[in-house]
Amino acid sequence: MFTFHHRYAELPAMLWADGEPTPVAAPGLIVFNTALASDLGMEAQPDDARMAGYFSGNQPLPGARPMALAYAGHQFGNFVPKLGDGRALLLGDVFDHQGHRRDIQLKGSGRTPFSRGGDGRAPLGPVLREYLVSEAMAALGIPTTRALAAVTTGERVMRMPAEPGAVITRVAASHLRVGTFQFAAVRGDHEALKALVEHAIERHYPELAREGNDEAPNARYLAFFEAVMHRQAYLVARWMGVGFIHGVMNTDNVSIAGETLDYGPCAFMEAFASNTVLSSIDEGGRYAFDQQPAMARWNLARLAECLMMVMDGDEKARVDEATAALSRFDAVFARERRNVSADKLGLEAASEGATPLMEALEDAMQRGRMDMTATFAALYRLAVEPGDERRRDLLALSEAPQALSDWLERWQHARVTDHDAERLAAMRRANPVIIPRNHRVHEAIHAAEDGDFQPFYALLSAVIQPFEDTPEARRLGTPATADERVRRTFCGT
Incomplete structure (x- = not known):
């Protein structure tokens, strides 16, 4: 099956607990x-x-060692000092074909x-949605x-x-979150916090590792x-480029690796x-579409607070250094947004x-109540085939x-796509024909709850x-009618 390692078990015991499914x-x-599975080294499929x-x-x-990971978190701005994996077990980590460690978790x-x-x-x-x-x-x-497998339980x-x-x-890439650092920080365990930082650097940012690096701590x-911070800015800019709303950008859902983590009411x-909210639990719009960059910065500030605890020097100096670093987020995000926008619009x-x-x-688009995905797909077609017909379609x-x-x-x-094949290709990669539209996801879920998984398989194949x-992508990618529109999504916990 897989060749499991257990790097997380080498961290202080306060950060995890053994468990069994x-x-x-x-x-x-x-x-x-x-x-x-093949990329993770699975040679034969049972x-x-x-x-x-x-x-x-x-x-x-074989070789798995199930454990639940500890973390804290700010949930909708309210700090909870002890959360942790309440329904998940890390089985271990494996090396993929590129030599990167990857966690496998139930x-x-x-x-x-x-x-x-x-x-x-x-x-x-929620399993099918994720x-x-x-x-x-x-x-x-x-x-x-990523999703490796989904299984019904018969219960x-x-x-x-x-x-x-x-x-x-x-x-x-790992299950390290901002909330993992908060868990150690709120307990005042500097050694555990330092161990977490070094582990995160070794795993995700090896260019910063201590060996061969003479920089002061x-x-x-x-x-x-x-x-x-750079990875979070990159991630959120790309979420927004396809209209994605995470819905629960709590600190326990912010991956240190810069991956999208936890697909609840997304x-x-x-x-x-711009102010769209679809999550049923986000009553105040904290994580609305246009609030996501500000919330990313807020979550990063919580990480900075943890790191200040293991930095040297007096408190004012540490605060000044962390504040200066955080102040660069807006410029970093603006650059990433510009890059995404250039690709989507076919610009240099x-x-x-x-x-x-x-x-x-x-x-x-907002004035015209235009569907975001359909608009950019039509704009790409106009770039490929300039003319009155495509313009009328848009x-x-x-x-x-x-x-x-x-x-x-x-x-x-402004555009350059008509004479630049490279930028036209970038425009194609930035503007999908189909996304997992909310009403299609709900259709697939409701059919599966009645025992019919074919709509799920069809939608998965397309997205x-x-x-x-393709005709199937256009069928499944058609915007919802007023009767089909899903106005609220729900968390599975």
Whole structure:
């Protein structure tokens, strides 16, 4: 199967707890990611029954050592000093074909020492949502955890109402979060905090490792912080480039590796509105679409607070250094947004005009209640085939076509795609034909809850090829009608 290592078990024992999956009644394999498994070193694929046993937790994977990881977190701004994996177990880490460590984790496998009275289970719907959206994000080229397997349990989990149960197997660069550092910091354990920093540097930022690096600890820790900051800016800019709204950007959901972590009430915006909120638990709009950069900066500030505890010097000097580092986030994010905008609009790479032109288009989309994905897909087709027909197709998407027509005049003068194949290719990669539209995800989930997984398989097949302009992609990628529109998404905990 896999060659497991257990690097996390070498960290201080306060940061994890051994655990065992709770067996389920009747595991059944829904889907297995053969290509990902091969990249993780799996040489032979057992039959479906054995796979269901392994990835439900009923049968131990050879070499695995299940453990639940400890972390704290700010949840919607409120600090909770002890959270941890209440329904997930890290089985171990493996090396992929590129030589990178990757965690393999069961999620929904039963109670752990961090369950806090919960059942440790996952409903089928959130499992299918995470599988679909994480694999779609990977296909879009956006850093993300991956889905290796999904299994039904043959049991109901007690939600409102009771729902079919399932387990997902998640693969991540690591499961280190801002909340992991907060867990050690709030307990005043400087040695555990230093061990975490060194582990994170070794695993994700080896160019900063102590060996062969003569920088003082403060300089290395600040360099580590800035590296995490750059990855968060890169990530959030690319979320926003496809209209993705995470929904729960709590510090316990912020990956130190810069991956999209935890797909709870996440969703993709359809009709463009900068303040869109789709999560049912985000009542105040804290994590609205346009608030995501500010929330990334806020979460990074919490990481900086932890790192200051292990830096040398007096308090004022440490605060000044961390504040100066954090103050660079806005410029870093602005650069990443500019790069994304240039690609989406078919402009010169790093074009200084990309951001204002994108802001003008967003204004036209909002005024015209235009579907974001459909707009950019149509804009790409116009770039490929300039002419009145494609222009009319694009204008037909808007309820305020004059505003869009005025914008198109500006774009025509700015774009370079008609004579630059490289930029045209970049424009294609930035503008998918299909995303996991909320109503399609809900259709797939409801059908699966009734025992029909074909809509799930069809949608999965389409979203992992998001740039293929096929009849099926267009069918599944069509914006929701007023009756189909999903206005709220829900968390599975």
